[in-house]
Amino acid sequence: MMYDLIIIGSGPAGYVSAIRAGQLGLKTAIVEKNVIGGMCLNWGCIPSKAIMESAKLFDRIGSDSARFGIDGIDKKAISFNWNKAIKRSDGIVKKLTTGVGFLLKKNGIEVIEGEAQILTANSISVNNRTLEARNIMIATGSKSPEIQNEFEGLVIEPKNLFVEREIPDNIVVTGETPVAVELAQAFNLIGKKVTVLVPGDRLFPFADDYLVNQIMAKLKKDRVKVIFNQPLTNTQGVWENGILKAGEDIACDMIVNAARRKAILPTSEIKFDLTADGYISVDENMQTSIPNVFAVGDVNGLSYYAHIGSAEGMHVVNFIKGIKQKLNLKKYPMNMYTVPEAAQIGLTEKEIIAAGYDYKVSEFPMSANGKALTEGNLDGAVRILSDKKYGEVLGVQIIAPNATDMISEAAAYMEMEATVYDIAQTVHAHPTVSEVFMEAGFEAVDRAIHK
């Protein structure tokens, strides 16, 4: 039997593509060697957000209750129960993965459990069966880079973190990624002592300096130690009896490996061109060096965001169906679940300068926003970077408790190629945190009202 499309991997890139393919009438199969939903649903996005909510609530009850008029909370009397928080998270994950399974079935997708091996550009083998397809989509995802370790339980991959376990007091998180900072902050909120080891000399390689500086300041304020230029590849000779040597001695009972992830390459009889970093190299339509074989999501190294993987996958399905579209990754939001959250879209200020735009930065602080004040959130701001010639919105950055939700407004502006005049003319309800957009829009056109 000939499939129109076989997808390897059922994470957000793979399963969304499968549903879309089913909707468009393509005969589609999806091969999953582990669990439907992939990293994001099962061990990544969803569990980490569930735990983060627990951690934020815990912190808030302890530190904000009295100020918000709630008496009777003894900060010393409350404690964080990791395992209970994990149970809540597991419930959410179960609900979502069941939902995905249902959607795949509803759209006529054949789900095959097993590990796929690519045989030719038009065939794969799974469970000793050979399947033929006109198109193959690789959506196998990514994994943490390896840290060699002999000490049992010392190094934890994010994939294995969100299970019922003991959480020790001294935690080291390695990595330059938003996930590394997010986990560090979550542990910090529940009262752990946390150190971030950054392999290079800056956090968030793809983020605007503004966001990086704001988050660095927040980490400093919360006493989360950040040490730069400390790549960690082996614990041997570096860790001993609860002390990690990383330029200095750090108390360390657990190392969470959240460094920039590496591609999980599928087993294959045919060879693909790879990038210098070992990701599968793709063209603007996510096609690999082998025609009709596509690579979407983390495995192509273009991005590590679930929603971008999904967008890439849907683009491929449309491409196969002959629906022409352009894929512009710069129009997709980058969300960072730090505390407060950070998000950006479009070009960074450095990229804008490099592109030679005559640009303007319009900033509006949360501290001047009524709703943010009532919520007790003074940190953060929205920044709109626009070109002076046409008023085009070139980039937006947000730091706010709900920045990852708010960035969607900017995403709509980018998708529709809006100008700052459009933002300024879009009436935002009061009181809302989103009013900061309108104010920054006013600022871009002339000047903000409440600033």
Add this chain to the structure above:
Amino acid sequence: MRYIFKFPDIGEGLDEGIIVEWKVKKGQEVKVGDSLVTMETDKVVTDIPAPRNGVIAEMFGKVGETIHVGEALVEIEMEGIAGEAAVAEANKIEAVEEEGAGVVGTLEVAGNSAVLSASTEGTASNNSTDLPSDRKALATPVARAMAKDMGVDIHKVKGTGPGGRVMKDDIIAFAQNKGSKPTTSSRSTSLAMDEILTEVVPLTQIRKTIAKNMITSKHNAAHMTIFDEVEISKLDQVRKNYKDNFAARGSKLTYLAFVIKATALALKKFKALNSEMDMENSQMIYKKYYNIGIAVDTEKGLVVPVIRNADKLSIFDISVKIAEYSEKARTGTISLEDMRDGTFTITSYGNIGGKFAVPVINYPQAGILGIGRISKQPVVMNDQLAVGTVLPISLSVDHRIADGGETARFLNQVMSYLADPVSLLME
């Protein structure tokens, strides 16, 4: 406070114009009525007057660029008025009377949101989302701003965005293709040779319009032409007698004035010739006003200003009007208002040359009268051979509307008025 002045709707269904010449400079002070810019539209070359006192803060578009109605022309920093007052004023005045200020009679200012707070980002202005709502192209705000800036007609750009939306990249691609395409691309002969043997000149708006109108007329009207000659020695005598009198009153008495008067009066008796056919609704529209267009030759091409209610005007009034239009034609200041609402047209080519012609009807009018060269000719009067003054006339009618008999009778009436000018007074 700054006021964004948009290219006004100057009527006649025009939706764009080309900038011929800027009359102002950035930073220059202007008063209401001062000419800002000379624009060439489909029908006229006209000056656009300033609607406000102030200082020119920004000018949008370069010479040769096409500006659509509703798009920004200039930004004026208004003096003496600040903040809300300026907004209030701008909202209040939607139609600006410009009597005597320029050639354009009434300017309807497109849109009422033309005031923007002072801003250093003026170039994109706020009208990017504010184009005329009829036939608005589906395009992103940035694409609109860019198209305007680059002089690209956004309606001609094929959009590649969702639902065919014109995106920024489409404008860039369109502008690039346009720029690189040689004007004689379709020819196989070498370009160098072409350039020596021919001169390629882009069509002016006026020429495009003339071409369009001529084709429309020839396609739609069933042309039928009748020729005749009328002996006008009596008229000639009257003209000679009153020439000096007119000159003393500051006007020139021409044969044309009589022809206009005669035609207007004749039209009153033959309503078919002062009508138009509305095929769509299967009806005739008979006009009870007699506005005679006179075809005037100008450097840029033919224009047809209209003498309104010619039936009610005296020969002198008509002469004054003819003189006024000649002067305007010479200086290129005939306005759209001058050319509106004609019901019948007279083309007088005799002073240039030619006796008879087959004039093309100024569609949707029903007829056009051609006046040839007047000459002395032997004529028979009272069975005697005499020297007569003969005016050749060519009348084209839309044969859908006017039958042969009616047409001939109408022509007879015109000729009878001209042969016996006193009869013009007897109506």
